Amino acid sequence: MIKVLIAEDMPALLKKYQRLLEKDSELEVVAAVQNGYEAVMKTVLCQPDVILMDIEMETRTAGLDAASQILSQYPEVKIIILTSYEDDENVFQAFKLGVSDYVLKNSKQEELITCVKDAYAGRSPIRPVIAEKIRREFQRVKQSEDSFLYNLMLVTQLTQTEIDILDLLRQGYERSEICSMRCVEMTTLKRHIHNILKKFDLDSMAEVVKLVNDLKIYDYLHNVKNMDLKDTR
Structure with a gap:
């Protein structure tokens, strides 16, 4: 079972991601939080394998800040950045921190689940858009x-x-x-x-x-x- 933590400050989206991921029998959502601080705390408590992390929460870079803290203590955790738009600066900054992948918030269920499983298995590819x-x-x-x-x-x-x-x-x-x-x-x-x-x-x-x-x-x-x-x- 792959343990997943979701960090997203919009309650409706948070529930949507939780519902979509829990449809897959191989995934377990161990925590769903709405800010970077809670993401760090719940990572310590729940020990997730994969984290879906929104970039902009309580601050514009809350997700990146939380990812930095988490990866410094738990480098084995796979973090996938959630973003509404393909922002070059934030995406590149995320990869410099060591995140595994990023996915757009409007991605379909299949892509979201595949992204989580690939990250967990260490198969997260540098897709052409990221390479560019x-x-x-x-x-x-x-x-x-x-x-x-x-x-x-x-x-x-x-x-x-x-x-x-x-x-x-x-x-x-x-x-x-x-x-x-x-x-x-x-x-x-x-x-x-x-x-x-x-x-x-x-x-x-x-x-x-x-x-x-x-x-x-x-x-x-x-x-x-x-x-x-x-x-x-």
Whole structure:
């Protein structure tokens, strides 16, 4: 007998899934809960083999949060994500956590039961739609890494003075304040800013600042600097 826990915050759907699954003699619904907290608690108490987990319950990511907690303590439990729509980000995040599969809420009884049995038997396939989601996500991550590395290279091509000025602008200092802090004339500062824009091939410092902030390039540079300082002690 396969023990199943269902976590779904809509009572009507919760009862529907319970009714559909219990029509199969090989499945036993050991718990039916309406939030992520109860899903974690009932997992401890009922020791289910498979969990049907809604993503959005008391919070938008309650199901993912509960899945993370459960799998950290019970990695052998098979979790199937229930979702109303094929959301790339949530589906990929679920698979990174270690869930076995996902199924749309409007799936027919046969698909739901097959999904549960396949997960229990370790046969949950990476269906074409999931494979495509994963491919797109890795492509997005790769593009992001390329962008980070390219712009990090641009930052390293700045002079130390230009790096310091960009850092001050990034922190929100006005140009007049930077002139005072660095004891330079405005014309000198403008020349440095012109060189920065030229190296980034952008039209405004606002664009450069947004770029380095979005990619967290200065966080990376500061971390590297701190590591270097520790190594010299």
